[in-house]
Amino acid sequence: MTKGSEPQETIYEHLRSKGVSRRDFVKYCGALAGTMAFCGVPAPVEASGLPASLAGPQADATPLIVRAFETKPRVPVIWLEFQDCAGCTEALTRSQSPTLGDLVLNEISIDYHETLFAAAGFQAEENRDAMMQKYHGQYVLVVEGSIPVADGGIHCTIGGRTALDLLEEAAEGAAAIISTGNCSSFGGLPKADPNPTEAKGVWEIITDKPVVNIPGCPAIPEVTTAVLLQFIVFGTLPELDDLNRPKTFYGQTIHDRCLRRPFYEAGKFAKSFDDEGARKGWCLYKLGCKGPTTYNACATIKWDAGLSFPIQSGHPCLGCSQPNFWDGGGFYQGQSAPLNRPGAAAVGVAAAAGAVVGAGAATANRMKKRRAGSAEPGDEDA
Amino acid sequence: MKTTRAIDTFVEETGGWVASQLEACTRCGICAEACHFYQATGNPDFAPVWKVELLKRAYEQEFTLGGKLRTMLHLQKKVDEADLEAWSKLVYEACTVCNKCAMVCPMGIQLGPIIHDVRAGLAEAGMVPDDLAAAVNKQIEEGSPLGVTDDVFESRLEWIADDWEIDLPVDKEGADTLVIFSSIEIMKFPDNLAHIASILNAAGENWTLSSKAREVVNFGFYEGSADHTRLLLSRVFDGAVELGVKKIVVTECGHAYDALRWTAPNLMDVPDIEITHIAAVLGEYVESGRITLKAGAYDGDGKITFHDACKIQRRGGHIEEPRKLLSILAPESFTEMTPNREQAICCGGGGGVIAIKEADPIRYKAFELKIAQAEAVGAETVVMACSNCRLQFLDGAEHFDWDMKFRGLAEMVAEAME
Amino acid sequence: MDWNATLEFARGPFFTAALFVFVGGLTYRLVRVLTLGWSRDRVPSAGSKAGGVAKSYGKGLIIWPFVPWVKQTFAGNAVTLIAGGIFHLGLFAIIIFGAPHMLAWKSMLGFGWPTLPLPIIDWLAAAAIAAMVALAINRVANPLLRKLSGPAEALNWLFVFLPMLTGYMTTHHLLFRYEVIYSLHVLAVDVMLIWIPFSRISHFVFYFFSRTIHGAQFGKRAVTP
Numbered sequence A: 001m002t003k004g005s006e007p008q009e010t011i012y013e014h015l016r017s018k019g020v021s022r023r024d025f026v027k028y029c030g031a032l033a034g035t036m037a038f039c040g041v042p043a044p045v046e047a048s049g050l051p052a053s054l055a056g057p058q059a060d061a062t063p064l065i066v067r068a069f070e071t072k073p074r075v076p077v078i079w080l081e082f083q084d085c086a087g088c089t090e091a092l093t094r095s096q097s098p099t100l101g102d103l104v105l106n107e108i109s110i111d112y113h114e115t116l117f118a119a120a121g122f123q124a125e126e127n128r129d130a131m132m133q134k135y136h137g138q139y140v141l142v143v144e145g146s147i148p149v150a151d152g153g154i155h156c157t158i159g160g161r162t163a164l165d166l167l168e169e170a171a172e173g174a175a176a177i178i179s180t181g182n183c184s185s186f187g188g189l190p191k192a193d194p195n196p197t198e199a200k201g202v203w204e205i206i207t208d209k210p211v212v213n214i215p216g217c218p219a220i221p222e223v224t225t226a227v228l229l230q231f232i233v234f235g236t237l238p239e240l241d242d243l244n245r246p247k248t249f250y251g252q253t254i255h256d257r258c259l260r261r262p263f264y265e266a267g268k269f270a271k272s273f274d275d276e277g278a279r280k281g282w283c284l285y286k287l288g289c290k291g292p293t294t295y296n297a298c299a300t301i302k303w304d305a306g307l308s309f310p311i312q313s314g315h316p317c318l319g320c321s322q323p324n325f326w327d328g329g330g331f332y333q334g335q336s337a338p339l340n341r342p343g344a345a346a347v348g349v350a351a352a353a354g355a356v357v358g359a360g361a362a363t364a365n366r367m368k369k370r371r372a373g374s375a376e377p378g379d380e381d382a
Numbered sequence B: 001m002k003t004t005r006a007i008d009t010f011v012e013e014t015g016g017w018v019a020s021q022l023e024a025c026t027r028c029g030i031c032a033e034a035c036h037f038y039q040a041t042g043n044p045d046f047a048p049v050w051k052v053e054l055l056k057r058a059y060e061q062e063f064t065l066g067g068k069l070r071t072m073l074h075l076q077k078k079v080d081e082a083d084l085e086a087w088s089k090l091v092y093e094a095c096t097v098c099n100k101c102a103m104v105c106p107m108g109i110q111l112g113p114i115i116h117d118v119r120a121g122l123a124e125a126g127m128v129p130d131d132l133a134a135a136v137n138k139q140i141e142e143g144s145p146l147g148v149t150d151d152v153f154e155s156r157l158e159w160i161a162d163d164w165e166i167d168l169p170v171d172k173e174g175a176d177t178l179v180i181f182s183s184i185e186i187m188k189f190p191d192n193l194a195h196i197a198s199i200l201n202a203a204g205e206n207w208t209l210s211s212k213a214r215e216v217v218n219f220g221f222y223e224g225s226a227d228h229t230r231l232l233l234s235r236v237f238d239g240a241v242e243l244g245v246k247k248i249v250v251t252e253c254g255h256a257y258d259a260l261r262w263t264a265p266n267l268m269d270v271p272d273i274e275i276t277h278i279a280a281v282l283g284e285y286v287e288s289g290r291i292t293l294k295a296g297a298y299d300g301d302g303k304i305t306f307h308d309a310c311k312i313q314r315r316g317g318h319i320e321e322p323r324k325l326l327s328i329l330a331p332e333s334f335t336e337m338t339p340n341r342e343q344a345i346c347c348g349g350g351g352g353v354i355a356i357k358e359a360d361p362i363r364y365k366a367f368e369l370k371i372a373q374a375e376a377v378g379a380e381t382v383v384m385a386c387s388n389c390r391l392q393f394l395d396g397a398e399h400f401d402w403d404m405k406f407r408g409l410a411e412m413v414a415e416a417m418e
Numbered sequence C: 001m002d003w004n005a006t007l008e009f010a011r012g013p014f015f016t017a018a019l020f021v022f023v024g025g026l027t028y029r030l031v032r033v034l035t036l037g038w039s040r041d042r043v044p045s046a047g048s049k050a051g052g053v054a055k056s057y058g059k060g061l062i063i064w065p066f067v068p069w070v071k072q073t074f075a076g077n078a079v080t081l082i083a084g085g086i087f088h089l090g091l092f093a094i095i096i097f098g099a100p101h102m103l104a105w106k107s108m109l110g111f112g113w114p115t116l117p118l119p120i121i122d123w124l125a126a127a128a129i130a131a132m133v134a135l136a137i138n139r140v141a142n143p144l145l146r147k148l149s150g151p152a153e154a155l156n157w158l159f160v161f162l163p164m165l166t167g168y169m170t171t172h173h174l175l176f177r178y179e180v181i182y183s184l185h186v187l188a189v190d191v192m193l194i195w196i197p198f199s200r201i202s203h204f205v206f207y208f209f210s211r212t213i214h215g216a217q218f219g220k221r222a223v224t225p
């Protein structure tokens, strides 16, 4: 995949040209339908161009997807990485079925991706520019990593241009923008206090385009895939909440769906990672679990093909999909704890301030007592 | 002017001891249920916490930033003369300073002594009820609120000595023990002098009366004026020092005992003389065998109960002695009222209340509690060790036409000596 | 409203500020009271002051409201005594032995302790909340308590009641999203911390003065306090 394809070419045609058999194609479509259904992505019938009679609540979405892929041209995707660790990409390439990530990213439509691209340097940059021109107003922009804005954005540059500049340019021609991971959604690790680069999430910078936030560290690959697919296949974006997160995946907290919840309700907590409670699978609240305030789909979609997720494996939720999660208290500190441990010195200062005011009052009071003529406190009953 | 004097006194009286307790109050109102005046009338003004409200307000307006701010913003009224008048009625007429309230306050606030401090301010401001103020003046001028002048003292003693055929040493050189009676005893219960004298003589006590320290009552202490209290205390101490005694025995007056034993050292320099109460002396005599009592002397005479005087028992500490005596004198018929000992209900006449005519209605109301208490155990005799209580019992019984016998502890002991 | 930010504010800077006001304010009051001066008690003791103090605390803390001789008082004040007792019991049990509260202490003190199972905490909380409602009704209904109550008493009640109510709702996920009600809970606690030094809720400090004085007064007279 070193050069762009003709926009007229349908996805099916494109896949066929890459040597995918009809049989495999239908299998892919089935896998995708499974993912989407599992993730609760609605399959709009109109988008598929099929008669409405084919779409019931229980209807298998496979024919819809097959039909869509046969009739729709490829939607190009441009994937930009800024202040990131490529963890989201990493996660995505390991997503549910190994072929799925490949399918979506490599085969279907990816047109620029720094990590996955074979091309490098100016060649890749040129390719990207060409794509952006060619598919202006049609492509999906996926952003991974936060954007530093301090000092004119110089803290992250690619090919001599700042991330801010690149983002603004790419966003201008994008049909939709998807921020994958906490960094591009909410600033992530680079934004952690004291945030020296003034890292920001995409939606804080681009305000005139639909931006879907898929926070997480990394984002759950199935969620990214599902959102991408929804747009590629049906041309729609999922319904978003007030933090621009897809409601389907971020409507509930980890705690809401946690398998250890009954232990929480019963007040049974693991107190260390190897105590009896931990072995018995008790609630991890006391080990600092942030599940109660964390909105994400880990507890339902899970990781590694639905194998497990941190809490199931015995580790408390870090709250990685929440804004400012790096500054939300220690990972192993109780969620109920104050964010900062006021130092003894600071408390001492407060006490000293109180003592000074108190001493002021005391001086006035003693003068008053002297004026009133008492030599002694005068408690006969002391 | 009056207000200034009161406030100045409050300022003077309020040290950490008072302030910390004022700060501790949660305004829960539990103390009210302990006060016989509140219990008897249900009047919220009589709640102990409300009685100290005046001092609390003064404390806040004078000492605390919050209080100053509130009075500045007119959220809290500054203490004025009308307040002094209102509180004068509360703390003199509706409080016997019995300190029962301190026993129930969850915070353990010493409301009695703090109410005493309220009295102190009012006394300096000249807001003492007329009757009480008159008695104070009389004591200062004549030496006794009940008119026991030098002459009266002399003639009363002569008469008692004659009538009861008893030796009453006065100003005896070299005596160890000075016994000081209250003028209530001298004038109203002269037999008490005779009985106590006979016990002391029987025990071989080297004792004397004093013509100088002849009045143990301290109306200055009732009133709350520190100066007057000191003046009257010094008469007692001067007399004792002159005689060179080692011990002062206070007879049946609770308030006097409180002033002499538990307050004087914090008010003035006091001579190194032991101060004790007659109830303790009686207990000690029996304990050590200096006198012996006829066991069961009063059994078969109907049920006998003991009234704890606030200032002799709860505030005085002599709770066990009378009980020890009664368990010898009437092991069968002695019964306790409930509540008793340090939790006992005040008779309602102490703290100078009985001296104030205006207080009569509530004083009688409060006494009803005492009647109910005694009747609940079917008592036929109420014993006590305070002549002020006895006065209240007699007066109350007459008022309510209550058929009950009242006896002094000393009298019972004297009559049962073998 | 960004509840995530609200929660951070409530747990972070606002809590720190509230704690400072709490510590500073209480220190001010303590210093003010302590510096008013204490005279030495020159009265010779007949009993033991220390013993009296010990008994005073024993009575004050454990058995006091339930001893028969205060029956009379008890009867006249059943609501204040029972509801007051339940409220204090619940309050202390929860803020010390509730798991989330212990974690809060732990983060500040550096060490933790075992906690009570949620169902127990839960019942205590419900009882404490009910007790507070009873106390409020009693305060309005009883003529004496009405007389003793002003705006300050109403605020005392409110600023203690809100943390308890929101705390209960937080554990039960009632009405609001978790982070919303949790933020409200922490905010309510912060407000309470700020209010305490300026109110009679600080009786938990001065309690130790008055209770000690009580014990000493009676102890020195050899009377059971």
Ligand code: SF4
Pocket (backbone or CB within 6 Å): A254, A255, A256, A258, A259, A260, A261, A262, A264, A283, A284, A285, A289, A290, A291, A292, A311, A316, A317
């Ligand atoms: S482990 Fe975390 S998310 Fe699960 S029940 Fe406990 S606190 Fe909630």
Ligand code: SF4
Pocket (backbone or CB within 6 Å): B034, B035, B036, B037, B047, B048, B051, B094, B095, B096, B097, B098, B099, B100, B101, B102, B111, B112, B115, B346
């Ligand atoms: S000291 Fe006695 S009379 Fe005075 S308020 Fe207290 S309980 Fe009532």
Ligand code: SF4
Pocket (backbone or CB within 6 Å): B024, B025, B026, B027, B028, B029, B030, B031, B032, B048, B049, B104, B105, B106, B107, B108, B109, B111
């Ligand atoms: S019982 Fe104590 S705390 Fe309660 S109102 Fe009375 S003095 Fe205040």
